[in-house]
Amino acid sequence: MTTAPGVTRHTTPPSTDDPILGWFQAPLDSGPGPGFLDRPDATGHTWLATQLECAGVEMLVLDGAEAGPDPLAVAPLVVAHTERLAVVVPVDPVGLPPWMAARAIATLDHLADGRVGWYLTGPGADCTERANEYVDLLRRLWASWDADALVMDRAANVYVDHTKVRPIDFTGRFYASRGPLNTLRPPQGAPPLVQPLGGPDRAAPIGNSDAFVGGAGPGHLLVVTPVTDAVVEDTTPDGTHLLGGPVARIVDRLAALLTGTGAAGVLLRPADGTRRGASELIDELVPALHAAGIGAPSAGGMLRSRLTAATRR
Amino acid sequence: MPDRRFHLAWFMNFSNPPWNGQWAGRDGREWPNGKFHVDFARALERACFDYMMLEDSSMVSDQYEGSSRVDLKYGLYAPKHDPVMLAPVLAAATRHLGIVATCSTSFYPPEILARRFHTLDHLSRGRIGWNIVTSSEDRAAQNFGLPRLPEHDKRYEMADEYVDAVEQYWSAAPVDPADPLPSIQVKGSYVRMDATVPGPRSPQGRPVYCQAGGSPRGRRFAGEHTDTLLTGAGSGNRSMKEFRDDIRSCAAAAGRDPDAVKVLFITSPILGDTIEEARAKRRAMEAAIDSRIESTLGHIGALTDNDLSGVPLDEPFGDLKTNGHRTTLADFMSYGDTPREAALGWSMKNVRFVGTPDSVAEEMGEVMDDVGGDGFLISGGITRRYLAEITDGLVPALQRRGLVRSNYEYATLRENLMQF
Numbered sequence: 120m121t122t123a124p125g126v127t128r129h130t131t132p133p134s135t136d137d138p139i140l141g142w143f144q145a146p147l148d149s150g151p152g153p154g155f156l157d158r159p160d161a162t163g164h165t166w167l168a169t170q171l172e173c174a175g176v177e178m179l180v181l182d183g184a185e186a187g188p189d190p191l192a193v194a195p196l197v198v199a200h201t202e203r204l205a206v207v208v209p210v211d212p213v214g215l216p217p218w219m220a221a222r223a224i225a226t227l228d229h230l231a232d233g234r235v236g237w238y239l240t241g242p243g244a245d246c247t248e249r250a251n252e253y254v255d256l257l258r259r260l261w262a263s264w265d266a267d268a269l270v271m272d273r274a275a276n277v278y279v280d281h282t283k284v285r286p287i288d289f290t291g292r293f294y295a296s297r298g299p300l301n302t303l304r305p306p307q308g309a310p311p312l313v314q315p316l317g318g319p320d321r322a323a324p325i326g327n328s329d330a331f332v333g334g335a336g337p338g339h340l341l342v343v344t345p346v347t348d349a350v351v352e353d354t355t356p357d358g359t360h361l362l363g364g365p366v367a368r369i370v371d372r373l374a375a376l377l378t379g380t381g382a383a384g385v386l387l388r389p390a391d392g393t394r395r396g397a398s399e400l401i402d403e404l405v406p407a408l409h410a411a412g413i414g415a416p417s418a419g420g421m422l423r424s425r426l427t428a429a430t431r432r
Numbered sequence: 433m434p435d436r437r438f439h440l441a442w443f444m445n446f447s448n449p450p451w452n453g454q455w456a457g458r459d460g461r462e463w464p465n466g467k468f469h470v471d472f473a474r475a476l477e478r479a480c481f482d483y484m485m486l487e488d489s490s491m492v493s494d495q496y497e498g499s500s501r502v503d504l505k506y507g508l509y510a511p512k513h514d515p516v517m518l519a520p521v522l523a524a525a526t527r528h529l530g531i532v533a534t535c536s537t538s539f540y541p542p543e544i545l546a547r548r549f550h551t552l553d554h555l556s557r558g559r560i561g562w563n564i565v566t567s568s569e570d571r572a573a574q575n576f577g578l579p580r581l582p583e584h585d586k587r588y589e590m591a592d593e594y595v596d597a598v599e600q601y602w603s604a605a606p607v608d609p610a611d612p613l614p615s616i617q618v619k620g621s622y623v624r625m626d627a628t629v630p631g632p633r634s635p636q637g638r639p640v641y642c643q644a645g646g647s648p649r650g651r652r653f654a655g656e657h658t659d660t661l662l663t664g665a666g667s668g669n670r671s672m673k674e675f676r677d678d679i680r681s682c683a684a685a686a687g688r689d690p691d692a693v694k695v696l697f698i699t700s701p702i703l704g705d706t707i708e709e710a711r712a713k714r715r716a717m718e719a720a721i722d723s724r725i726e727s728t729l730g731h732i733g734a735l736t737d738n739d740l741s742g743v744p745l746d747e748p749f750g751d752l753k754t755n756g757h758r759t760t761l762a763d764f765m766s767y768g769d770t771p772r773e774a775a776l777g778w779s780m781k782n783v784r785f786v787g788t789p790d791s792v793a794e795e796m797g798e799v800m801d802d803v804g805g806d807g808f809l810i811s812g813g814i815t816r817r818y819l820a821e822i823t824d825g826l827v828p829a830l831q832r833r834g835l836v837r838s839n840y841e842y843a844t845l846r847e848n849l850m851q852f
Contacts, residue, residue, distance in 0.1 A: 157631070159550075159551065159554040159609075159630075159631040159632060159634070160554040160555055160557065161551070161554070161555055185628055185630060186613060186628070186630045186631065187630055187631060188551040188554065188555070188630070188631065189547045189548050189550070189551040189630070191516075191517075191548065192516070192519075192520055192548050192551040192552050192555060193520070193551070193555075194517075195517050195518070195519075195520040195521050196520040196521070196523075196524055196555060198521070199466075199520065199521045199524045199525070200524070214541055214543065214544055215541070215544060216539065216541070216576050216577075218490070218575045218576055219539065219540070219576075222490075222513070222514045223514050223516070223517055225513070225514075226446070226464075226513040226514035226517040226518070227514075227517050229464035229465060229466075229513065230464070230465060230466045230517065230518070230521060232465060264511075268504075269461065269511075271451055271452075271460055271461065273452055276452055276505070276723065277505045278448065278451060278452075278460070278504065278505060278506065278507040279504035279505070279507065279510075279511065280504070281499060281500040281501045281503070281504040281505065284492060284500060284504060284510075294577060295577035296574075296575050296576065296577055297571070297574035297575055298575060299492050299500075301489070301490065301491060301492050301509065301510040301511060301512050302464075302510075302511055302512070302513050302514070303464060303511045303513075
């Protein structure tokens with residue numbers, strides 16, 4: 120890719136065998152009293168994001184819960200507080216008009232220098248046809264500007280070359296949008312769709328996802344909830360692997376799971392909504408996993424390249 | 433001694449700064465990373481501005497020549513990135529400055545807007561404002577799958593209902609965080625909402641309402657709802673006073689305290705080390721005739737859904753109509769009998785104050801004394817050089833005269849805005 124003179128970008132690390140190690144912040148039972156992620160001013164989220172970044176975790180998947188701070192208002196804050204951590208945001212295809220979603224994600228991807236992913240949530244995500252159409256429309260809107268549309272021709276006094284920006288005239292079964300979008304092409308072209316598979320009730324997975332969360336196939340990101348106070352091993356109906364025991368045992372079992380499934384990586388999903396629970400995983404488990412070659416301290420860069428490298432391994 | 437203080441705000445959007453001048457730096461390419469706007473917000477905070485207003489629109493215009501050429505060549509409407517995504521970044525970089533983001537009642541689902549501003553008010557600790565627009569361009573509607581926008585006055589009717597719905601949402605948020613979170617159902621003629629309030633009451637309760645709109649229907653809306661109104665009616669003291677007095681009587685008619693609406697007049701001061709230097713700058717701006725005519729006709733055409741590309745520049749205006757920006761169109765046509773005259777006059781219309789920081793500060797104080805209040809919205813080239821002239825030249829000169837604030841006394845935007 121081209122960069123302007125003087126612009127430093129994190130270069131994407133060469134493809135390695137390292138799987139991705141990320142964090143899935145699902146709605147949590149925090150026991151008595153509000154959890155730190157329920158703080159309406161999102162200071163809990165910024166705390167978590169900075170801790171994850173320090174520990175070298177690759178990405179934070181924000182939850183799509185109806186309570187608590189709005190994830191699309193929290194995401195820019197996370198981006199402002201970090202330099203390498205990628206952030207994956209939920210989008211409700213019933214509630215949020217596609218043009219608005221495409222624009223918000225494009226804006227965020229620019230703010231984050233390409234560290235943004237997204238996924239569909241809510242009942243609309245379970246309707247495969249509707250979800251596929253939404254994804255298709257967002258990608259067409261992002262592609263309505265060529266990557267080199269910004270020409271800045273000083274002699275001709277032309278900022279953007281209009282021949283590189285086109286309407287899309289999209290009319291589908293559920294959505295319509297004329298386009299073009301009014302943002303420059305996002306740094307990643309199309310920010311990656313990192314789609315949770317949800318429970319077994321979910322119909323066919325949303326087409327052309329760049330990565331799947333849950334499930335256990337090649338290219339998937341395993342969701343793992345580590346439990347340190349009991350030796351257990353189980354899989355919940357939504358595909359989350361419960362792994363219990365001492366840290367060394369969790370690391371061993373996780374390595375075996377990755378080898379057995381060919382998955383692209385692991386998303387840690389904490390068992391409770393306390394700072395203590397999060398700290399325990401960040402301070403003890405994450406370094407142990409990195410030491411075992413399950414993920415490596417993040418070098419930053421575009422999320423798409425990181426996912427591509429991990430799914431190739 | 434009477435308190436002569438008035439308010440200052442800055443008109444911006446999350447768009448490119450001027451890129452083709454001698455002092456443009458590299459921001460023409462790098463602005464999407466937000467750092468230029470962060471620097472801007474910090475400078476405005478240092479100068480104790482009340483707020484930064486982030487204008488917005490939802491389209492690439494092809495009104496001129498049936499092509500997006502002029503829009504994109506000059507960066508008039510597009511590119512323009514989502515101001516709501518920028519607002520948390522600016523809030524994180526500042527502690528006192530108000531941040532006002534534009535969202536359209538015609539396109540934003542009300543439960544999404546209500547939740548977003550609820551969180552933004554919490555994130556900023558009570559410094560968020562909502563610039564309420566109804567949108568005016570059919571091209572924008574088509575991006576949302578609608579053939580066209582409803583008619584002007586009907587959009588305001590819908591906006592009344594919309595504001596009522598989101599206010600129910602915000603006021604239902606419990607003051608005590610331990611209280612259960614309520615559900616809100618609204619079934620209006622236009623607005624439907626079924627949502628659970630996601631958390632406790634935000635610091636301001638609701639965002640500060642900002643609005644620009646000078647049509648009779650827009651003024652009524654302002655009287656009923658708005659906390660701060662932006663207007664281009666800043667060319668002469670008499671028209672400014674008339675406009676402000678009318679807005680205040682609209683507020684009184686709606687049962688509100690007239691002092692609860694702060695009217696800010698758009699202006700672009702031109703500053704120099706000497707008065708002669710400032711005047712020379714103005715002359716240089718006026719000399720750029722060709723690009724001013726084309727970009728102004730492109731701009732006005734896009735705002736009002738009229739293709740002005742083919743109009744003979746030196747013949748009297750034909751009959752122009754619009755379903756939005758009515759005040760703007762009338763204002764534009766008042767600057768001359770022909771498109772050339774109007775474009776040249778209108779494009780310089782915000783230039784009233786030309787001089788040194790001290791001479792302009794003196795003049796601004798006199799104008800405000802005459803008009804009665806409530807302040808100015810600085811608009812113009814968003815270059816770092818111009819920013820420094822305003823924040824480090826003009827503002828200290830205003831502060832020395834006791835005309836603007838020298839520190840923030842309150843935590844929230846609304847309190848600072850209502851202080852004087």
